[in-house]
Amino acid sequence: MKTEILRPTSTEHFARAAALIRDGQLVAFPTETVYGLGANGLDAAACARIYEAKGRPSDNPLILHIADLSMLHEAAEDVPPAAAHLLTAFAPGPITVIVPKAAHIPPLVTGGLATVGVRCPAHDVARRLIRAAGMPIAAPSANISGRPSPTTAAMTAADMMGRIPLILDGGSCSWGVESTIVDCTEEGCITILRPGAVTPEMISAELPHLTVRMDAALVSADTAPRAPGMKYTHYAPRVPLTVFAGAGTDVVRALRIEIERRMAAGERPALIASNDTIMALSGLLPAAYTYNCGARGNQSTLAACLYDALRHFDDTDVTSLLAEGAGSVGLGIAIMNRLRKASGGNIIYV
Ligand code: AMP
Ligand code: MG
Numbered sequence: 001m002k003t004e005i006l007r008p009t010s011t012e013h014f015a016r017a018a019a020l021i022r023d024g025q026l027v028a029f030p031t032e033t034v035y036g037l038g039a040n041g042l043d044a045a046a047c048a049r050i051y052e053a054k055g056r057p058s059d060n061p062l063i064l065h066i067a068d069l070s071m072l073h074e075a076a077e078d079v080p081p082a083a084a085h086l087l088t089a090f091a092p093g094p095i096t097v098i099v100p101k102a103a104h105i106p107p108l109v110t111g112g113l114a115t116v117g118v119r120c121p122a123h124d125v126a127r128r129l130i131r132a133a134g135m136p137i138a139a140p141s142a143n144i145s146g147r148p149s150p151t152t153a154a155m156t157a158a159d160m161m162g163r164i165p166l167i168l169d170g171g172s173c174s175w176g177v178e179s180t181i182v183d184c185t186e187e188g189c190i191t192i193l194r195p196g197a198v199t200p201e202m203i204s205a206e207l208p209h210l211t212v213r214m215d216a217a218l219v220s221a222d223t224a225p226r227a228p229g230m231k232y233t234h235y236a237p238r239v240p241l242t243v244f245a246g247a248g249t250d251v252v253r254a255l256r257i258e259i260e261r262r263m264a265a266g267e268r269p270a271l272i273a274s275n276d277t278i279m280a281l282s283g284l285l286p287a288a289y290t291y292n293c294g295a296r297g298n299q300s301t302l303a304a305c306l307y308d309a310l311r312h313f314d315d316t317d318v319t320s321l322l323a324e325g326a327g328s329v330g331l332g333i334a335i336m337n338r339l340r341k342a343s344g345g346n347i348i349y350v
Contacts, residue, residue: 003161005153007169008125018132020166021046026053028142028156029129030170031121033094033178033196034149034307035156036065036139037164038129041075044106047138051108053163056145060229061111062138063096063179066120067130075118075136077102082207083184089206092122094175094197098183098227109138111228119179125170140229141178142167148235148307148342151176155311176304177334181227183215191215193227195334197303218337221345235342237310237321243339245325246350248296252280254350255322259284268317272309273324274302289318296324299331306335310342 008014017027024046027038037053039046041064051058064075069087072079076099083097101109101116110116118136121127130137141149142156150156153169160167180196182203189211190203195218204212217225225231242258244251255277262269270289271278274296291309294301313321325339325347326332340347 001162001165003157003164003167005157005167005169008128014128014132017129017166017168018134021129021133021137024049025166026050026164027129028153028160028164028167029126029139030153030168030173031065031123031126032173033121033175034151034173035142035153035167036121036126036137037142037160038065038137038139040133041065041109041136041138042104042106044108047106047108050138050140053160054140054143054145056140057232058108059111060140060232061113061117062109062140063117063119064105064109064136065126065130065139066118066136067127068092068120071130071136072118073102075102075105076100076116080184082190082210083182085206086182086184086190086203087118087120090198090202091120092127093120094122094179095119096179096181096194098181098185098193100185113228115183115185117181123170123173125168129168146233146236148237148310149178151304151307155308158311172304174304175300176306177331177338180334183226189213191226192218193225194218194230195337197331197334199330199333201330233341233344235307235310235338236344237342238314239318239320241310241321241323241339241343241346243323243325243343243347244350245336245347248274248276250350251324252277254348255324256281256284258322262320268319269322270313270316270318270320271322272312273322274298277324288316293324297327299326299335302326303331303335306338
């Protein structure tokens with residue numbers, strides 16, 4: 001299949017993309033978090049193509065994307081007040097609410113669950129596409145299952161070329177990590193199933209009368225996650241990744257020892273780190289073996305480049321990756337969650 005990459009500028013462009021969606025085809029599109037791989041969310045056969053194109057396990061449900069809150073009833077019913085409150089507060093934006101699904105949503109979309117994830121993306125291209133298609137669009141991240149999510153059209157093309165007819169190019173995603181997923185189906189309690197740019201503090205501030213907690217699987221490795229997809233290997237680069245987390249000077253010291261050790265053993269390690277850390281270690285590695293994530297402590301910059309960094313050394317002779325971690329508050333929770341998965345839990349706290 002030939003894949004077209006289109007920067008949509010006109011109503012005709014969106015009409016063409018929407019026609020593909022209505023015809024049961026797949027269209028990749030940008031959101032403010034990552035690129036999505038979209039299909040008609042009411043058409044089981046179309047959604048089956050998503051699982052096929054990604055190589056995604058069929059028990060891993062898809063998120064339904066709506067253009068605005070007036071479309072919510074097309075995806076969900078009996079929406080709990082807490083979910084409606086969070087959508088009003090944060091949508092359009094990087095939050096997905098888990099709510100009871102509308103009867104007409106195919107079981108394939110929800111992995112057989114009675115609930116559905118719904119989100120309203122804050123990206124003009126995504127919203128115009130959904131509006132033109134006229135139905136909720138089911139869309140997981142537009143990567144091959146297990147790989148880092150794409151945050152540009154080029155990264156999307158690297159995984160989806162030849163598998164789908166159209167990629168809408170909307171530039172780089174502003175957040176760079178997937179939406180915060182919150183389970184709103186339990187009385188008196190909001191459970192964060194996947195951390196994202198909408199932080200626990202932001203949710204608590206909106207719903208001070210409710211308990212806001214992290215899913216047990218985010219806290220302990222021994223508990224099965226309640227977002228089915230969170231149990232799978234995720235965001236993995238092609239070579240093994242080790243993450244070093246802690247205070248800046250300690251991380252620099254530990255990285256220096258580890259890089260020297262690996263180079264002495266004949267390995268070719270690459271470093272993904274803040275500008276501060278790369279400067280502190282200058283001369284140790286060739287510049288081509290480093291990826292600069294901006295000023296240390298700038299979590300937005302780090303989140304926005306994280307998946308690009310994890311794919312950056314794909315076609316090089318690098319044999320392993322070392323990365324500097326983020327703090328463990330705010331957006332840092334989401335960044336560390338993705339680094340934990342990308343490294344298979346290989347995090348060293350120094
Ligand atoms: P992705 O679209 O690739 O960002 O993955 C979507 C994530 O949402 C996966 O981790 C799913 O398991 C999760 N998810 C979607 N629908 C539900 C649901 N009804 N209940 C719990 N988790 C869900
Ligand atoms: Mg994904």
